Amino acid sequence: MRVSKRSIGAVVGWVRRQPPKVKAFLSVVSGMAALAFLRFVVHDHDSLFVAAEAVHAVGISVLIYKLTKEKTCAGLSLKSQELTALFLSVRLYCSFVMEYDIHTLLDSATLVTTLWVIYMIRFKLRSSYMEDKDNFAIYYVVVPCAVLALLIHPTTSHNFVNRIFWAFCAYLEAVSVLPQLRLMQNTKIVEPFTAHYVFALGIARFLSCAHWVLQVLDTHGRLLTALGHGLWPPMVLLSEIVQTFILADFCYYYVKSIFGGQLVLRLPAGVV
Structure with missing residues (x-):
């Protein structure tokens, strides 16, 4: 176990010493390798969506x-939760009027819990909310x-306003975590929970992105054409990729911290 930790530590140390361009290249290569691995290991790629959820x-x-147990919301961004509630609400509306399916039920459950989190931060645990950092x-x-x-929105036969809402929630979901990352950047120390x-x-969004990418590959691009024409299909895929890469840097330091045996994650300057 010690040898394993030393090996991982050596690799992490080597990566950390590399210039930004090399790190970006390694991130892309790692992502492609992970996608290739999932494509051959997971036969039903729809299960990746279930795994993401x-x-x-x-x-x-x-x-x-x-x-509920720690009785504190320190380190949590209320603004990220509000953005999450916003895009989930819009997506739920779109689901009801455009494509009612299992996603609707999952989004409903997520929205309820998100609204509860917002309530707890705003009213029950307000004293521990880091408003100045958020x-x-x-x-x-x-x-x-x-x-x-x-x-840029879908070119399907749905109502024009609904298509704009659909695009809005897709774009907003991709960047809804930014306030949370900004808060962590301001504090530099992230408590375990x-x-x-x-x-x-980060893992959920990577799996969701993998689901989309592999579906496109499996259908030889037909999935994108089914979404419409113009810039919308590639923008959907780009949104999924953006979601993943926004959190990639944080996930790297999280894994590094875990293998280093640190309970509290300390972020160096410039991260996220």
Whole structure:
């Protein structure tokens, strides 16, 4: 076990010493290798979506434990939770009027828990909320997402307004975690339960991205054409990829911290 930890530590140390361009290249290669592995190991790629939802549920469970047992919301971004509630609400509306399926039920459950988290932060645990650190201006993401949705949205036969809403929630989901990352950047120290929650988000979004990418490969691109034409299909895929890479840096330091035996995650300057 010690040899294994030393080997991992040596690899992590080597990666850390590399320039940013090399790190970016290694991240891309690692992502492609992981996708190739999943493609050959997981035969039913739809199960990746189920796995993503399961991991997300684990993350939410950790969050619920933190709020109910630890009685503190320190380290949690209220703004990220509000953005999550916003895109889930819009997506639920789209699901009801456009494509009612299992996603609707899953999103309903996630929205209920997210609203509960918001309630706990705003009212029950307000004294422990780091409002001064949670200083990301959410209009920096809401407004661009709305404008982008007006310009690039599905070209299906659905109602025009509904198509814009659909695009808006897809774009907003991709960047909804930014306030949480900003808060962690401001504090530089991330306590365990918050770190577990954000790491679970990272894994869930990677699995969701893998699901989309592998579905596109399996259908030889027909899935993208089924979504419409123009810029919308590649933008959907790009949104999934952006979600994954936004959290990639944090996940790297999380894994490094775990293997280093550190209970509290300390982020160096410039991370996230």
